[in-house]
Amino acid sequence: MKETKRTALLLAALLTAAGLVGCGAGNTNQDQVPHDNGAGTGSQSDAASVKTGLSVLADISGSKDAANGENGTADANFMAVGVMVDDNGIIQKCVIDQVKAKMEFDDGGRLVTALDTVFPSKNDLGMDYGMKSASSIGKEWNEQARAFADYVEGKTLDQVMGISIDNDGKAQQPDLTASVTISVGDFMVGVQDAVRDAEYRGARLGDDLELKIRTTMAESEDAAGTDYGEAIAHAEVILETRSGTTVTSGDEEDISAGVEFDRTGVIVNRDID
Numbered sequence: 001m002k003e004t005k006r007t008a009l010l011l012a013a014l015l016t017a018a019g020l021v022g023c024g025a026g027n028t029n030q031d032q033v034p035h036d037n038g039a040g041t042g043s044q045s046d047a048a049s050v051k052t053g054l055s056v057l058a059d060i061s062g063s064k065d066a067a068n069g070e071n072g073t074a075d076a077n078f079m080a081v082g083v084m085v086d087d088n089g090i091i092q093k094c095v096i097d098q099v100k101a102k103m104e105f106d107d108g109g110r111l112v113t114a115l116d117t118v119f120p121s122k123n124d125l126g127m128d129y130g131m132k133s134a135s136s137i138g139k140e141w142n143e144q145a146r147a148f149a150d151y152v153e154g155k156t157l158d159q160v161m162g163i164s165i166d167n168d169g170k171a172q173q174p175d176l177t178a179s180v181t182i183s184v185g186d187f188m189v190g191v192q193d194a195v196r197d198a199e200y201r202g203a204r205l206g207d208d209l210e211l212k213i214r215t216t217m218a219e220s221e222d223a224a225g226t227d228y229g230e231a232i233a234h235a236e237v238i239l240e241t242r243s244g245t246t247v248t249s250g251d252e253e254d255i256s257a258g259v260e261f262d263r264t265g266v267i268v269n270r271d272i273d
Contacts, residue, residue, distance in 0.1 A: 048206075049202075049204055050084050050085060050086050050087075050200075050203050050204060050205050051198035051200055051201075051203075052083065052198060052199075052201050052239060052249055052251060053194040053195055053196065053251075054080070054194055054239040054252075054253055055080065055082075055189075055190045055192075055193035055194035056079070056080050056237050057078070057079045057080075057189065057190055058077070058078050058079075058257040059075075059076075059078075059257075060076055060077070060271075060272060062075035062077070063075050063076075063267060063270060064267070065261075065265060065266045066105060066106055066261075066266070067107070071105060071106050071107075071112050071265075072105050072106070072107075073102055073103065073104050074101075074103040074105070074232075075101075075103075076102075076103070076215075076233035076257040076258050077098065077099065077100050077101070077257075078098065078099045078101070078257070079096070079097070079098045079186055079187075079190055080097050080190070080211055080213055080237045080239075080253075081094065081187065081190030081193070082095045082194060082209055082239040082251075083095075083191060083195055083198060084203060084207070084241070085198045086205065088156075089157060089195075090154060091160070092153065092205065093209040094149040094150075094153055094191065094194075095149055095209050095210070095211045095239075096145040096148065096149050096187060096190065097211050097213055098121060098123075098141075099120070099121045099122070099213055100119070101235075101257075102119075103217050103220060103231040103258065104231075105231055105265055107264055107265040108263065108264075109229045109265055110222045110229070111221070111222055113217065113231075115217060117216070117217055118214065118216055119217075119233065122142055122145070123145070125142070126140065127140050129141050135181065136181055137178070137179070139181075141182065144179065144180045144181065147179035148176070148179075148180050148187050151179075151180070152191055157191070157192060160188060160191050160192070161188060163188060165183075165184060165185055168183055169184060170183050170184065170185075171184050201250070202241070202248050203241035203248050203249040204243065207248050208241065208242045208243075209240075210239070210241070210242060211237070211238070212239075213235055213237050213238075214236045215235045216233070216234055217231065217232060219232045219234060220232050223262055223263045228260040228261060228268055228269070229260065229261045229262070230258060230260050231259055231261065232256050232258035233257055234254070234256045235256070237253045237254070237255070238252050255272070255273070256271075256272070256273045257273075258270075258271065259271070
């Protein structure tokens, strides 16, 4: 994998544009990067047509070397946000999901996590994710992400980016904290990126909005000879709208994130592509 140096600059630019720098998106970091989206240039066909947009953010900052008898890890986290936006810039529908792909390797440069591992998303895990027991409001991650998505529906992007958050990215407004106590700073950045990506792709007002993520690590390999090992998670993200059983529009983003490590399990490079 080639070294990626553009990640910090892209996210910093996105955060600055969002007005988040210095006002609380403390949970975003330099190893996180949004997908390269396009400007919404599609043309409207009729009054019932709506735009759809997709954002995918990747983060590998939690990765660590193998050391002191413990395995190293490539922690590739992906967050996806899909939106449906009308002509007035009002978010009609929003969906959010996240995947935590933890890939282990030992101090001999060998992968420990099986190559055929498929990492479920937090929405896929649902009540099995395990946050509810530790939540001050007794809500699982998927319930809180859904509550935030519901909260932004009916709002413009300016209103979403005006949500007050603290240094940990947690919301400060009582009407939101009653249902969401997890950090929402990244959610806000994802919504902004998705709205900016939105264009007419065939969706119509009233369609269902669905987000699917499949994350694998089949491209990973052990370190051998002078070649570095790789622990790479590849996420295929699909956003669809449906009317009944009929798919009315679709958008897709493929993104990979991971690390290279040497024969002693020391990370030599991190990359998001």
